[in-house]
Amino acid sequence: MRPPADTAEAPAPPPAAGPERGPEGAPDPGARAGRRSGLRAAAAMLGPSLVVSVAYMDPGNFATNMTAGSRYGPMLLWVIALANIMAVFVQYLACKLGVATGQDLPRLCRERAPRPVTYGLWAQAELVAMATDLAEFVGGAVALHLLFGMPLLPAAFVVAGVSLLLLTLAPEGRRRFEIVTAALLLAILAGFAYQAVVAGSWSEAMTGMRPRLEGTESLLLTTGIIGATVMPHVIYLHSSLSRVPSTEPLARRARELRAHRTAIVLALGLAGLVNAAMLVLAANTLHGSGPVEETLDGFHQGLGRVLGPGAALAFALALLASGLASAGVGTFAGQVIMRGFLRRQVPLTLRRLITMAPPLAVLALGADPTQALVLSQVVLSFGIPFALVPLLLFTARRTVMGPLVNKRTTTLAAVVVCAVVAGLNLFLVGRALLGP
Numbered sequence: 001m002r003p004p005a006d007t008a009e010a011p012a013p014p015p016a017a018g019p020e021r022g023p024e025g026a027p028d029p030g031a032r033a034g035r036r037s038g039l040r041a042a043a044a045m046l047g048p049s050l051v052v053s054v055a056y057m058d059p060g061n062f063a064t065n066m067t068a069g070s071r072y073g074p075m076l077l078w079v080i081a082l083a084n085i086m087a088v089f090v091q092y093l094a095c096k097l098g099v100a101t102g103q104d105l106p107r108l109c110r111e112r113a114p115r116p117v118t119y120g121l122w123a124q125a126e127l128v129a130m131a132t133d134l135a136e137f138v139g140g141a142v143a144l145h146l147l148f149g150m151p152l153l154p155a156a157f158v159v160a161g162v163s164l165l166l167l168t169l170a171p172e173g174r175r176r177f178e179i180v181t182a183a184l185l186l187a188i189l190a191g192f193a194y195q196a197v198v199a200g201s202w203s204e205a206m207t208g209m210r211p212r213l214e215g216t217e218s219l220l221l222t223t224g225i226i227g228a229t230v231m232p233h234v235i236y237l238h239s240s241l242s243r244v245p246s247t248e249p250l251a252r253r254a255r256e257l258r259a260h261r262t263a264i265v266l267a268l269g270l271a272g273l274v275n276a277a278m279l280v281l282a283a284n285t286l287h288g289s290g291p292v293e294e295t296l297d298g299f300h301q302g303l304g305r306v307l308g309p310g311a312a313l314a315f316a317l318a319l320l321a322s323g324l325a326s327a328g329v330g331t332f333a334g335q336v337i338m339r340g341f342l343r344r345q346v347p348l349t350l351r352r353l354i355t356m357a358p359p360l361a362v363l364a365l366g367a368d369p370t371q372a373l374v375l376s377q378v379v380l381s382f383g384i385p386f387a388l389v390p391l392l393l394f395t396a397r398r399t400v401m402g403p404l405v406n407k408r409t410t411t412l413a414a415v416v417v418c419a420v421v422a423g424l425n426l427f428l429v430g431r432a433l434l435g436p
Contacts, residue, residue, distance in 0.1 A: 042262035047178035048241035049260070049267035050185060051329055052091055055231040056084075056271035057188055058132075058326040059139020059296070060377055062319055063370070065275050066299045068221050069282025070292050077208025077279055079222045083229040084272035086417050088264055090388070093395050093406075093414060094235045095260045098242035099253050100404035101394075105239040106340025108400070109390055122341035124386050126355075128232050129337060131379035132330040134359035136163075138372045140323025141363070142296045146316040156363050160356050163327035167352065177328070184325035189270070191318030192277040195303070195311045205280045223424045224377075230421050231380060232387035233333035239391075240336040250403055257404065285311075295370045331355060381425035388418045 068076045098104055103111075106125070110118050140159035144150045150158070166180055196202070213219050242260055244253050282299065285306040286292050292302045296319065304312030334355050338344055346354070362372055392414050398405040406414065 042259045042266070045242075045256070045259045045263040046267060047175060047182070048095075048238065049091075049263040050182050051178055051241065051332070052234045052238045052264075053267040053271040054181060054185065054322075054325045054329045055132075055234040056087060056229065056268060057185070057274050057322055058135055058231075059142070059319060059323055060135050060373055060380075061275055062139065062278060062299075062322065063294075063296060063373055064221075064224055065278035066282040066286075067294045068225060069279040069284075070286040070294065070299070070302070071221070072214065072218055073283040073287040074205050074208030074280055075212065075214065076218065076222060076225065077205065077276060078211045079225045080272065080275050080279060081209065083226045084268060084275070086226070086421060087229050087271075088268045089413065089417055090230050090235065090391070090421070091238050091264050091268065092261055093391055094238040095242040095264060096257060096404060096406075097391065097395055097401075098239040099244045099257045099260065100401045102243050102246035103239075104243060104336060104340050105236050105387070105391060105394070106337055108394055110341050110343070112394075112400075113390075118341060121386055121390075122337065124383050125232070125236065125337045125341065126334070127379055128383035129330055129334040129355050130358045131376040131383075132231070132233050132333070133327060133355050134362060135373055135376040135380075136323045136327040136330060137356070137359045137363065138323075138369050138376070139296070139319055140327065142369055143316050143320035143323055146297065146300050147313075147320065152369060153360075153363050156360055159323055159327060160352075160360065162324055163331065163356075164349065164352055166324065166328050167331055177332070181325050181328065184321040185270075187321035188318045188325075189274060191314040191321070192274055192281065194314045195281050195307065196277055198307050198311050199281055199284045202280060202284065205276075205283070208280070208283075223427055226421065226424050230384060230388070232383040233330060233337070235387040235391060236336050236340070237329070237333040240340070253404065297369075327356075384425040385418075385422040388422055392418050 065080065068079075094105065097108070101108065106122075109121050113121070137156045137159050138152075141150075141152045141155035144155035144158060145152055167177070213222060242256075244256055281303075286299070286302045289302070289306055292298055300312050300315055303315050331352050335346065335351050338346055338351065362375075367375075392411070394400045395406045395414070396411045
């Protein structure tokens with residue numbers, strides 16, 4: 001029997017004879033059952049993809065997308081669409097690695113890279129996890145400040161405590177953690193859905209799907225949207241959440257990969273819609289409405305001035321849900337990073353304390369929240385190539401992937417995406433360090 005490839009389709013059944021055969025051209029019942037089975041499989045894989053999608057709706061995305069809309073209207077909507085397509089592709093490769101090998105990216109790096117390289121990759125991955133926490137704590141703390149007037153540092157400690165509470169669900173089963181994360185994502189979606197209704201007509205939004213730029217500042221913002229889209233910590237995490245034991249038959253792994261692919265498209269498609277809603281909301285309400293301070297606080301005030309207190313409240317609640325969900329996912333990713341690179345299983349509470357101490361120290365020193373967000377994005381940008389390049393190399397090797405190795409066209413596409421994303425991120429790092 002010929003083993004199925006990762007993209008092979010099941011052969012069509014021969015025509016049936018006798019009265020059970022339907023009219024010519026009618027849908028085949030077996031095909032309908034197969035599609036239903038495929039949708040059920042995709043639904044089962046939706047949890048990990050929803051967890052990963054949190055990284056594409058974190059507080060950094062709030063700041064970047066709202067800035068783009070307030071400055072240029074809907075003009076850069078096409079950038080969000082392009083960034084989302086690349087994100088789907090990269091997360092699919094990370095998922096494919098886990099399905100094909102039964103191992104995650106950090107563990108493969110440990111087993112196949114020289115020891116000094118492994119330690120170097122681990123060190124930068126830990127910095128990425130801490131930078132992720134910095135962004136989430138800042139976002140969550142700003143949300144609590146907007147909602148209750150709480151000072152930023154105590155608010156950051158509240159976010160840390162709540163995220164610890166949420167993560168106590170993880171040891172009792174990953175499914176419970178996925179459910180909590182999905183509930184927070186629904187809160188983000190509901191917040192922007194309400195604001196979209198209050199904002200009224202969105203008829204001009206589709207004009208932003210025509211690729212164009214206006215000067216160097218719009219180019220820089222485009223670089224920021226694309227370059228900061230793919231988060232390295234969720235590349236590591238998704239490769240772990242999608243693992244299938246290597247002893248499983250190829251047919252089952254191929255089916256799971258197809259189900260994961262559908263789930264990734266659905267989850268990141270939802271994240272893309274939320275990001276688009278952020279940009280279009282700012283375009284409809286803040287662009288041309290007078291000077292707006294390009295900070296989370298400034299956007300909150302602008303929405304309240306134009307749309308009323310209900311819209312401002314919805315924005316703050318969505319930001320709080322984003323900060324809490326992202327903080328939990330960042331710690332989850334940190335556990336995968338340490339276990340994979342060092343073969344060390346650290347208790348979740350200790351893991352949490354390790355990653356949240358530096359971000360809390362930064363806020364305790366009185367750092368400006370907006371500057372802290374910029375700092376976190378620079379560190380995250382620095383970590384992108386160290387996750388993308390090993391992912392590309394491993395998925396292109398038959399000795400690693402077996403029959404599920406990338407096709408040449410997939411590898412070529414991966415090279416292009418990796419070059420674009422890594423190049424833009426390095427450009428952001430250079431600009432942040434060296435200035436204009």
